[in-house]
Amino acid sequence: MNTIRILDKSVAERIAAGEVVERPASVVKELIENSIDAQAHAVSVEIREGGVSLIRVSDNGIGMSRADAALALERFATSKIVAAEDLSAIRTLGFRGEALPSIANVAQLEILTRTGGEIEGTRVRVVNGQAEVQVAGAPIGAQVVVRDLFYNAPARRKFQKSPLRETELIQKTLMTYALAYPRIAFRFVVDGREAVNLAPSQELERIGAVWGRQVAAEMVEVSYTSVDLHVHGFVSRPTLARASREWQTFFVNNRPVRSGLLTMMLERPYAGRLPPGRHPLAVIWIDVDPHLLDVNVHPRKAEVRFYQERAIYGAVTQATAQALHDFPQTIQSGQMDWSFANAASEGPMALALHESVADYGAGPWRAVGQIHNTYILAQSMDGLAIVDQHAAQEQIFYEQLTSASPGSSILGGDQPPPISSQIQLMPQEAELVNEHLEEYRSLGIEIEPFGENTFRLMAIPVFIPVDGLELITALVQEHERYRTLEGDELRDKLAAKAACISAIKAGDVLTPVQQQALLDALGQAYSPATCPHGRPVFVMLRLEELERRFLRR
Ligand SMILES: Nc1ncnc2c1ncn2[C@@H]1O[C@H](COP(=O)(O)OP(=O)(O)O)[C@@H](O)[C@H]1O
Numbered sequence: 001m002n003t004i005r006i007l008d009k010s011v012a013e014r015i016a017a018g019e020v021v022e023r024p025a026s027v028v029k030e031l032i033e034n035s036i037d038a039q040a041h042a043v044s045v046e047i048r049e050g051g052v053s054l055i056r057v058s059d060n061g062i063g064m065s066r067a068d069a070a071l072a073l074e075r076f077a078t079s080k081i082v083a084a085e086d087l088s089a090i091r092t093l094g095f096r097g098e099a100l101p102s103i104a105n106v107a108q109l110e111i112l113t114r115t116g117g118e119i120e121g122t123r124v125r126v127v128n129g130q131a132e133v134q135v136a137g138a139p140i141g142a143q144v145v146v147r148d149l150f151y152n153a154p155a156r157r158k159f160q161k162s163p164l165r166e167t168e169l170i171q172k173t174l175m176t177y178a179l180a181y182p183r184i185a186f187r188f189v190v191d192g193r194e195a196v197n198l199a200p201s202q203e204l205e206r207i208g209a210v211w212g213r214q215v216a217a218e219m220v221e222v223s224y225t226s227v228d229l230h231v232h233g234f235v236s237r238p239t240l241a242r243a244s245r246e247w248q249t250f251f252v253n254n255r256p257v258r259s260g261l262l263t264m265m266l267e268r269p270y271a272g273r274l275p276p277g278r279h280p281l282a283v284i285w286i287d288v289d290p291h292l293l294d295v296n297v298h299p300r301k302a303e304v305r306f307y308q309e310r311a312i313y314g315a316v317t318q319a320t321a322q323a324l325h326d327f328p329q330t331i332q333s334g335q336m337d338w339s340f341a342n343a344a345s346e347g348p349m350a351l352a353l354h355e356s357v358a359d360y361g362a363g364p365w366r367a368v369g370q371i372h373n374t375y376i377l378a379q380s381m382d383g384l385a386i387v388d389q390h391a392a393q394e395q396i397f398y399e400q401l402t403s404a405s406p407g408s409s410i411l412g413g414d415q416p417p418p419i420s421s422q423i424q425l426m427p428q429e430a431e432l433v434n435e436h437l438e439e440y441r442s443l444g445i446e447i448e449p450f451g452e453n454t455f456r457l458m459a460i461p462v463f464i465p466v467d468g469l470e471l472i473t474a475l476v477q478e479h480e481r482y483r484t485l486e487g488d489e490l491r492d493k494l495a496a497k498a499a500c501i502s503a504i505k506a507g508d509v510l511t512p513v514q515q516q517a518l519l520d521a522l523g524q525a526y527s528p529a530t531c532p533h534g535r536p537v538f539v540m541l542r543l544e545e546l547e548r549r550f551l552r553r
């Protein structure tokens with residue numbers, strides 16, 4: 001008996017729709033792309049309840065004629081390509097003619113539009129799978145309204161995250177396009193409240209509007225041109241870095257793309273300029289001849305394939321390397337082998353304190369004492385190190401937590417976990433934690449769902465001195481702050497938080513033995529010079545400096 005059958009058209013379409021429309025943010029992405037393709041100068045996105053009850057995207061682009069508006073809802077209806085050859089020369093963001101019909105498949109869709117050449121506009125509504133076209137008053141441009149997303153796909157609906165998180169994802173999407181297209185005005189209205197309003201601007205100005213003015217001030221321009229390739233944009237000075245790669249955006253022919261390789265090529269010139277685990281920020285536009293590009297490799301068009309990869313990746317590295325030329329390489333990776341050849345170039349006011357990655361490696365440090373219950377003085381081979389005890393232990397813990405195997409340690413050893421290890425969370429927190437148990441586990445923290453919004457703490461790393469429940473409570477709070485993160489980026493934030501609350505504090509008295517133990521542990525650290533937040537762990541006062549200041553030479 002035959003078991004393979006061709007799917008019903010409606011079922012097949014529903015499946016295809018699922019590939020394009022994964023969640024509210026993917027609807028917003030497609031609609032913004034359509035507005036940009038329609039040459040809009042202003043795009044406004046309005047949502048309600050995380051986009052599930054309403055998404056409205058309005059633009060002042062070229063709009064659609066009545067006939068086109070009706071056609072736009074047909075599958076594979078597109079004004080952007082005609083023949084298969086056109087696929088290799090795509091300049092627009094859309095080309096598949098799939099977005100609008102896919103959205104119409106899983107939501108109530110309505111288009112209101114008018115072209116410059118028409119007096120009357122058009123309203124198109126999809127009712128029971130049939131497009132209903134009416135004459136209607138409308139400004140030039142298009143407005144697409146999507147209501148009741150996934151009303152007919154309960155499974156999809158169930159998988160949506162909380163409205164707050166969906167809203168954040170939508171805002172992230174919008175901000176990405178705002179970075180890519182600084183000359184377009186963007187507005188974002190959430191449940192009737194304006195959350196974002198960006199005027200048309202220059203590139204760097206837009207970066208400032210999206211990421212903050214201080215960030216923009218720390219960015220340097222990059223640029224590289226060859227025959228059929230142009231790379232330009234902005235990367236952060238080594239003084240500015242983040243623990244995650246969330247702030248790295250690449251646009252290939254103005255299309256936002258994700259690519260581990262591009263990231264790698266961007267970060268290469270930062271070697272020796274950023275401590276391990278720190279990542280530069282970047283906004284980079286790569287413009288290539290569309291023939292060198294295959295944009296048709298990903299259902300949501302988030303990835304592209306280059307035909308001349310080497311040239312393109314090389315250009316990114318080269319452009320960045322040029323921009324960083326003036327910033328010295330002061331960090332050598334590898335442990336304990338840092339010679340900090342800093343000629344005495346301080347001005348008169350510069351205290352002889354190098355808050356930097358000095359040659360920590362020149363042999364073990366001997367604890368001399370503690371001052372103000374906050375700093376440990378240590379004799380090094382060639383001078384004196386002043387160590388911030390909190391930052392030092394924070395970094396040590398952080399590295400232990402993020403190491404490949406944090407050496408998780410079962411609460412109570414081989415015994416069953418104590419009953420007192422249950423924790424009750426708010427529904428929203430519970431949902432968040434539930435989705436990311438893996439990231440917690442990677443830090444050696446085992447939590448198990450245990451009834452409604454309740455979890456059981458099974459294990460925490462041995463070296464964490466704080467109470468398990470206190471630890472989890474603090475981590476969940478931190479997690480809420482970074483609720484859009486996942487994977488390594490989330491793990492990083494959680495590890496930094498766990499390290500921070502576990503570390504000795506400024507003001508804690510340490511015995512000489514404890515002081516020395518801390519210095520010894522720091523000596524084993526991979527990146528002893530900075531704490532997880534990027535602050536220095538110690539400053540050096542060199543013998544040379546002392547000699548100079550005491551006029552011995
Ligand atoms: N905001 C808009 N302004 C003008 N035309 C639009 C707009 N949105 C969609 N269209 C028209 O509808 C067609 C179908 O859109 P879509 O389903 O997203 O497919 P694609 O973008 O791949 O062509 C587009 O090719 C375009 O002609």
Ligand SMILES: [Mg+2]
Binds near residue numbers: 030033094095099100
């Ligand atoms: Mg489109």
